[in-house]
Amino acid sequence: MTPDDLPSRWSGMDRKALAIGEFTLRQQRKRLSTWVVLLVGMAAMGVLTMFYIDAMTRDYEAIDNDGDSYDWDLDGYPNGQERLYGTDVFDPFDHPGILDPSVQPDDRSVWINEDDFDWDALEEGSFGYDDNGDCLERNATASQKDANQNGVPCDILIQLDPYSLGETYEIISDGNVDEDPDDEAYALEAIHRSFVLAIGKLGVVFLIGIFVPLFMATGLIRNEMVSGTMHFMIAKPIARGEVFLYRMLGFYALAWVYLTVLIALLALVAGFVGPGEGLYRFGDLGVWFSVWLASIMAVTVYGMLFCSLGVMWKHGMVLALPFAAWELGMVLTTLGAPETSILRFSVIGWAMNVVDAGAAIAWSDTPLIIQMGLWGGGGGSLEGAEALNLFWSTPGLGLGALGTIVMSLFVLLFQAAACWLLGSVLFKSKEIE
Amino acid sequence: MMPDITQQGLPPTQAAAVTAPVVYFNGVSKSYGRIHALSDITIGLSGGVTGILGMNGAGKSTLFKLLMGKLRPSAGEVKIFGMDPWKNPMPYAHVGFVPEHEKMHDWMTALDFVSTFARLHGMTRSEADTEAKRVLNFVGLGDVMNKEIGRFSKGMRQRTKIAHALVNDPKLIVLDEPLQGCDPLARTTIMNVIRELGKLGRTVLVSSHILSEIERITEQIIILHQGKLVALGNLHAIRERLDEIPHTIRIVGEDARALARDILTHPAVFGVSFPNDTELLIQTYHFGKMHSELPRLIVENNHKVSIIDNPDDDLESLLHYLAGGSSS
Numbered sequence: 001m002t003p004d005d006l007p008s009r010w011s012g013m014d015r016k017a018l019a020i021g022e023f024t025l026r027q028q029r030k031r032l033s034t035w036v037v038l039l040v041g042m043a044a045m046g047v048l049t050m051f052y053i054d055a056m057t058r059d060y061e062a063i064d065n066d067g068d069s070y071d072w073d074l075d076g077y078p079n080g081q082e083r084l085y086g087t088d089v090f091d092p093f094d095h096p097g098i099l100d101p102s103v104q105p106d107d108r109s110v111w112i113n114e115d116d117f118d119w120d121a122l123e124e125g126s127f128g129y130d131d132n133g134d135c136l137e138r139n140a141t142a143s144q145k146d147a148n149q150n151g152v153p154c155d156i157l158i159q160l161d162p163y164s165l166g167e168t169y170e171i172i173s174d175g176n177v178d179e180d181p182d183d184e185a186y187a188l189e190a191i192h193r194s195f196v197l198a199i200g201k202l203g204v205v206f207l208i209g210i211f212v213p214l215f216m217a218t219g220l221i222r223n224e225m226v227s228g229t230m231h232f233m234i235a236k237p238i239a240r241g242e243v244f245l246y247r248m249l250g251f252y253a254l255a256w257v258y259l260t261v262l263i264a265l266l267a268l269v270a271g272f273v274g275p276g277e278g279l280y281r282f283g284d285l286g287v288w289f290s291v292w293l294a295s296i297m298a299v300t301v302y303g304m305l306f307c308s309l310g311v312m313w314k315h316g317m318v319l320a321l322p323f324a325a326w327e328l329g330m331v332l333t334t335l336g337a338p339e340t341s342i343l344r345f346s347v348i349g350w351a352m353n354v355v356d357a358g359a360a361i362a363w364s365d366t367p368l369i370i371q372m373g374l375w376g377g378g379g380g381s382l383e384g385a386e387a388l389n390l391f392w393s394t395p396g397l398g399l400g401a402l403g404t405i406v407m408s409l410f411v412l413l414f415q416a417a418a419c420w421l422l423g424s425v426l427f428k429s430k431e432i433e
Numbered sequence: 434m435m436p437d438i439t440q441q442g443l444p445p446t447q448a449a450a451v452t453a454p455v456v457y458f459n460g461v462s463k464s465y466g467r468i469h470a471l472s473d474i475t476i477g478l479s480g481g482v483t484g485i486l487g488m489n490g491a492g493k494s495t496l497f498k499l500l501m502g503k504l505r506p507s508a509g510e511v512k513i514f515g516m517d518p519w520k521n522p523m524p525y526a527h528v529g530f531v532p533e534h535e536k537m538h539d540w541m542t543a544l545d546f547v548s549t550f551a552r553l554h555g556m557t558r559s560e561a562d563t564e565a566k567r568v569l570n571f572v573g574l575g576d577v578m579n580k581e582i583g584r585f586s587k588g589m590r591q592r593t594k595i596a597h598a599l600v601n602d603p604k605l606i607v608l609d610e611p612l613q614g615c616d617p618l619a620r621t622t623i624m625n626v627i628r629e630l631g632k633l634g635r636t637v638l639v640s641s642h643i644l645s646e647i648e649r650i651t652e653q654i655i656i657l658h659q660g661k662l663v664a665l666g667n668l669h670a671i672r673e674r675l676d677e678i679p680h681t682i683r684i685v686g687e688d689a690r691a692l693a694r695d696i697l698t699h700p701a702v703f704g705v706s707f708p709n710d711t712e713l714l715i716q717t718y719h720f721g722k723m724h725s726e727l728p729r730l731i732v733e734n735n736h737k738v739s740i741i742d743n744p745d746d747d748l749e750s751l752l753h754y755l756a757g758g759s760s761s
Contacts, residue, residue: 006514007526012555019552019561030540228534232597235501235530236553237523432503 007237016238017246024250028216037215038258041208045262048203049269052195056273060184062112065379066176068134069111080111084133115180115377119156122169122368128156128178135176148172158371171375179377188275190373190384193366196270196284197359197391200291204263205351206331209298210324212255217303218317220247221423222310225432234432241424244311248303248420255299263292283362290358290405294351297412301347304416308423311430339396347415350408353395357404366392453515454479455605455636456500461509463495463660470495471660473509478638482631484647484668485640487657488752493640494533496657497609500638501530513605526554529598531591533609533640539583543574543593546582551600561600568596573622588619595626606630608639612646624650644751656755663755671751672720679703680720682727686738689713695734699726 028034064070068080073092075082082089085096085103096103111132118129130136135145135154145153154174161170173179221244224230233243267288271281305323310316330346338356343349359366370392373385395404454477463471471492487493498504499511502518502525511517514524538546548558548565556564569578572592577585582593591611598606608627612620627650630637641647647654648668656664656671664671686692693705693713701723704716717723731738 006523007555009523015555015557016553019549023549027538027540227536228532229536229538231501231503231530231532231534232538232550233553234503234522235525235528235532236550237526237555238553239522431505432498 009239013242016242017249020233020243020246021250021253024220024247025253028251028254034216034254037212041212041258042262044207045199045203045266048195048199049266052191052199052270053273055191055195056188056275060187060383062109062183063379064112065180065377066115066134068114068132068180069108071108076105078106078108078111080114080132080134081106084137086137086139113180113182113184115176115178116182116185117178117372119158119178119368119372122158122371124159124169125157126150126152126155127158128154128173130154130177132180134179135174138176145174147174169371171371173378175378179379181372181377181382183382185275186369186373186385187383190369190382190388192270192274192281193363193369194384194387194391196274196287196291197355197388199266200263200287201294201334201352201355201391202331204259204266204291205295205298205355206327206348208259208262209295209348209351210302210327212258213251213299213302213306214317214320214324216255217248217251218306218310218320220251220307220310221427222314222316225311225430226314228433230432240427241420244307244423244427245420248307251303251307252300255303256296259295259299260292263288263295286362287355287359290355290362293358293405293409294354297354297409297416298347298351301412301416301419304419304423305347308419308426311423311426334393335390338393343396347412350411350415352393353397353404353408354412356393356395357401357408359392360394360401367394452479453512455514456638457510457512457515458496458499459510459512461499461506461511463492463499463504464507469660471499471657474657474662475509476655476662476665478636480634480636481653482627482637482639482651484651484654485638485657486642486644486647486654487640488642490659491642491657492660493642493657494609495660497530497607497638497640500607501525501528526601527604529601529603529606531594531598531606531608531611533613535590537582537590537594540581542579542581543569543585543589543596544578546593547578547597547600550597554601556601564600564602565596568599569593571599572596572626586616586619588615588622591615591619591623592626595623599630603635605636606638608637610640610642612641612643620646627651656752658752658755663752671755680717680723682715682717682720682723683740683742684713684715684727684738685711685740686713686736687711688736692731692734692736692738695736696727696730699723699730701726 068083069078071078072089075092075095077087077095077097079089082095085099087096088094097105115131118131119127138145142153148157150157154177156174156177157172158169159172161168221230224233234240267285271284272279274281274284306316306320309319313319327346327348330343331348331352333340333343334349334352338352366388370385370389373382374389376382376385397404397407399407456476456478458474458476461471461474462469474496485493485496495504499506500513500518502522505519511519514527516524518524541549544565547569548561551561551564552558566575566578569575572595574589574592574596577589582590585593595608595611598608611623615623627637627639631651639647639650652668653666654664654668654671655662684692689707689711693707696702696715697705701717701719702715703718706714708714715723727741
């Protein structure tokens with residue numbers, strides 16, 4: 001007796017997918033551990049955000065790099081103002097007030113951050129402008145005013161460092177040009193960008209991206225096998241690979257929504273708290289979007305992988321942990337050496353490419369900001385510059401930003417599909433007691 | 434050994450048709466390392482209720498798991514509607530399986546549980562809902578179907594599992610120890626459900642380690658012992674063969690010796706003994722006959738009897754006999 005009305009393998013897949021997906025979602029929702037994992041993740045990100053808010057609301061000391069806010073002869077005129085008008089900074093009776101017409105003394109603060117950066121690109125050429133005149137108006141020879149010998153007096157020469165194989169720039173100033181930048185404005189901008197990159201890459205994409213699947217996906221199939229409830233699911237006209245996939249879909253429904261909410265909250269807070277002229281920093285949304293894309297993909301690949309490891313061995317977590325350690329090593333490598341080819345053999349390397357390329361599009365001036373900050377007017381790097389330099393990476397695929405995103409997403413999708421295939425084959429060959 | 438099942442309740446035309454049996458095991462063995470869970474089982478079944486009897490660890494669950502594609506046979510072939518269940522899950526569209534595992538999804542209501550898993554048969558949400566309500570009513574859980582399974586008694590849980598297995602109107606229903614741990618009421622309900630399914634012409638496989646349970650459900654049995662098929666066929670026929678070995682019947686009453694005097698007159702009895710004043714042990718070869726005549730003997734002679742039982746008329750002694758018989 002062979003029933004001639006056997007359904008096709010391909011029939012009703014949408015209904016089965018929805019049934020298992022929905023079931024899995026509801027099952028996760030009923031578990032305390034799910035909420036613990038999600039809330040701990042949320043709380044950890046919240047604590048980091050607190051540090052950020054503190055950094056944004058703190059006062060940054062305005063440093064007078066060139067010392068021209070001082071008034072050495074105590075005549076009420078800051079040294080900078082005296083130099084501008086050619087009076088003697090050591091003689092209390094010689095000051096711009098005795099000139100005709102008489103000049104009123106400036107407040108000291110005018111001469112603190114008075115010569116900000118005047119560059120608009122990080123490329124070879126002549127940049128900068130001496131806003132306060134302490135180079136242009138200086139009583140010096142033309143060759144002294146052109147210390148970098150590029151034929152332009154009182155400028156900054158940017159050129160490729162010949163020892164870096166054309167990768168980094170060196171900055172040679174004529175002296176007293178753009179030497180007194182606005183420390184606070186720079187620090188706020190640099191720290192804001194550092195925070196978005198750090199919490200996006202390390203916090204959301206890596207930590208949340210790996211721990212949520214580790215705790216929630218590893219047992220997705222295995223727990224049901226152990227408890228025996230898997231029998232209800234596989235004694236049905238459904239392939240095991242399908243059961244595997246649909247269960248993952250249920251997990252993804254939860255994880256993806258969670259990531260979306262988490263990232264939306266972070267984007268909201270950082271957008272309002274961060275520095276800027278407008279009320280909200282819309283310019284950051286491109287970075288947040290790439291963080292969202294990367295984290296969704298990371299959770300997708302890790303979920304498939306960890307669920308497969310759970311099927312492979314009942315202590316799948318033990319297999320997942322060394323892998324997580326490998327990924328931690330890789331994520332640190334992306335910070336220091338994003339072009340290293342070993343990163344191709346990781347998941348996080350590709351996910352980081354997505355964020356880095358997205359940030360390269362949304363914040364294309366960041367390399368310039370980093371260079372400015374590290375140079376810092378010639379008096380050492382500004383606050384926030386080192387951090388931004390650490391968390392900013394240029395993806396090393398050599399495909400351009402958009403090409404990098406497309407390529408990385410493709411590779412991540414391929415990894416997810418390969419893990420699903422692995423899990424399906426393992427599950428199919430598993431005897432279930 | 435080809436199965437010899439002349440099973441009642443099956444229309445002759447269907448029995449004569451040359452088609453693959455619903456369930457077919459051909460020389461199937463399953464071993465875990467050096468432990469042989471099943472060895473060389475050959476069975477073909479179509480239609481009616483078949484009881485699978487065996488002690489714990491006899492291989493009943495292994496047999497079912499092979500049938501449900503959860504285990505892969507070490508040797509031989511398993512077919513369900515003529516297809517290999519390890520390779521192809523599609524025959525399960527016409528199968529309902531009640532696993533022995535206690536664990537269920539306690540957080541779901543019975544209706545949720547049955548309808549969710551019904552959707553794995555490709556039903557829409559509303560179809561699944563309708564069917565789930567139908568089968569839950571069929572197993573007598575209609576009034577509690579919106580309660581969480583976690584609050585159910587053992588018997589209600591078993592019935593929920595059975596409902597879940599019936600939701601696709603299966604042609605083959607496999608029940609692994611469905612009566613275990615159930616209260617008498619649930620037991621009766623479940624037995625009725627199983628008999629009902631048999632009458633509907635479905636192929637039903639039900640396992641148990643309690644002979645009297647299976648006796649109340651069906652006459653067609655398969656007995657497994659230590660992974661081997663030791664008997665297959667009509668339970669009464671197997672029982673008759675028991676008459677060939679000496680059997681003990683234990684009677685507890687007011688005056689054991691007076692009772693013995695009356696019973697010894699019966700030709701089937703070849704010995705009696707008295708462990709104490711109120712207890713009588715009868716030795717007989719004709720076990721079935723003795724059992725049917727004992728009540729008459731007792732009533733006619735006005736004896737007061739409180740217990741009649743058969744210390745070795747259980748599965749264990751049956752198996753002992755069958756296994757011993759096959760080895761000699």
